[in-house]
Amino acid sequence: MRLRWEPQKSLKVHDIHGRRIYLVRSVVIMPDISLTMVVVLCLAALAAGWIDAVVGGGGLLLLPALLLGLPNSGSAAQYALGTNKAVAIVGTTGAAVTYARKAPVDVRTAIRIGLAALAGSTAGAFVATGMSTEILKPVVMVVLLGVGTFVILKPAFGTAPSAEPVSPRRVLAAIGLAGLGIGFYDGLVGPGTGTFLVLALTALLHLDLVSASATAKIINCCTNAGALATFAWKGTVFWQLAALMAVFNLVGAMAGAHTALKKGSGFVRGVLLTVVFALVAKLAYDFWL
DSSP states (O other), rough: EEOOOOOOOOOOOETTEEEEEEEEEEEEEEOOEEEEEEEHHHHHHHHHHHHHHHHHHHHHHHOOOOHSSSSSSSHHHHHHHHHHHHHHHHHHHHHHHHHHHHHHOOOOOOHHHHHHHHHHHHHHHHHHHHHHSSGGGGHHHHHHHHHHHHHHOOOTSSSSSSSSSOHHHHHHIIIIIIIIIIHHHHHHTTTTTTHHHHHHHHHHHHOOOOHHHHHHHHHHHHHHHHHHHHHHHOOOOOOOOOOOOOOHHHHHHHHHHHHHHHHHHHHOOOOOHHHHHHHHHHHHHHHHH
């Protein structure tokens, strides 16, 4: 059984003197893929939601799954990116709400960083249209290897919040680095953004890894919303497929947030190292193979 690709002509707003006014040019509901592939993509969304909620990096699983599962065409990558954002924003929002209810999160600071990240990701996406991001992948790999080594050699990193008060300078540094800087990276390259956010927030704001993950989810909501708006305007989202996968992603994300809250920073640290080295392996594969 295959699910057919069903394009809709457009989203109608209203008629004026017999003329139809539309919000966007086209809306695509479901790609032409088998029911088995839909089930596989939903399971990938479930696992990606869990990983992303714990420490970020769910896109390492979800985006490649979409690229493999969607029909092979010239615009497949655009639809994969758009559908990925439509799925991820639901799980990210669910994880953010779960964390905010049970973890100590400075929502005001998180939103300030999130708005900066939104601006940074927009600028990064703009730059990405005029340059190749392949040259950045070796640099990102080196940075990630350094980060992984640091976390291994510093087992106390992020295991408990620091008693030292966070100065305004550190908050500004977080807005600049975690907001503008990592937001720019998200728009330019993308993979590992959530993981970078967790590490930067832990180092700059003296957060434990659980609180850093919680704060990162709020920031991710801001960047995902901006990206999704762009993809939706371009009409490169499989909305019906995204809605189905989003349900699974939300379940996985909420389960991941509950797991991180229950097991604590030591557990998050283990998942963090796994994701960091998985990301290095993926970038190395993409670059050299």
